[in-house]
Amino acid sequence: MSEVKLATETRTEFGKGAARRVRRENKVPGVLYGHGTDPVHVTLPGHELLLALRTPNVLLALDIEGKTELAIPKAVQRDPLKGFLEHVDLLLVKRGEKVNVDIPVHTEGELAAGGNLLEHVLNALPVEAEATHIPEAVTVSVEGLEAGASVLAKDITLPKGVSLAVDEDAVVLQVLAAQAEEPTAEGAEAEGAETAEA
Known part of the structure; x- marks a missing residue:
């Protein structure tokens, strides 16, 4: 850097x-x-x-x-x-010294079809790196991930000389299932009125 x-x-x-x-x-x-x-x-x-x-x-x-x-x-x-x-x-x-820092997590790729949501559980990944070689960010592919899938810290490829400063099983990203839209109260009342008229 x-x-x-x-x-x-x-x-x-x-x-x-x-x-x-x-x-x-x-x-x-x-x-x-x-x-x-x-x-x-x-x-x-x-x-x-x-x-x-x-x-x-x-x-x-x-x-x-x-x-x-x-x-x-x-x-x-x-x-x-x-x-x-x-x-x-x-x-x-100092040059050569290791420091603990948080680096941003970027994503690439498209989730599997279905309108699912990607949640960043950790916006930044805690790592240990040489002070003069701190990566600007890490990039994670989410291509084709289905609802319920998650990316753990240990799944992320780190540059040489960089190690995790967080539990390797920590969830970094997870895919949430798309929620079905519930009818609003107004919509329900309107439906009820139509039924009553019928």
């Missing part, structure tokens, strides 16, 4: 007022932690970070005071209405 380089500044002001000032400058407050070190409060460029976060589990190369640190996003807070970034928690990682 590619690294995204971000110019990062440390910050010494905290609290809501300081965070608002940071955001007014189109920057995002964040905290960098991991490897038993004290958390470092940082400021990141807002637009560049927003673009980087479009890639799940993106690897960030943070340029902090002339030193480069690698990190992955662990928690991202967004404004619930406007969607802009409010805060980000970043986990320090």
Whole structure:
């Protein structure tokens, strides 16, 4: 996976007022932690970070005071209405280090005919992978699956060097039978009225 380089500044002001000032400058407050070190409060460029976060589990190369640190996003807070970034928690990682992350599950193919529904029991699959080789997603074929069928974690083919961080028998996807439409109360009343007239 590619690294995204971000110019990062440390910050010494905290609290809501300081965070608002940071955001007014189109920057995002964040905290960098991991490897038993004290958390470092940082400021990141807002637009560049927003673009980087479009890639799940993106690897960030943070340029902090002339030193480069690698990190992955662990928690991202967004404004619930406007969607802009409010805060980000970043986990320090090293090359070759294994980390636990959730990767998106994508599907391909068509279910068997019959109007059945595909339920994502797990939208993301917990895996352990090298910090610098985290897959962006896994793709699962649901071609021809019938009602009652399910896809377990162990059924999903993972890239080399990636292992499950969840019970191998955990259900990831399942096919639900199409439900027959029940007559609505209004429809039932109308039918009853027609019967009475007859």
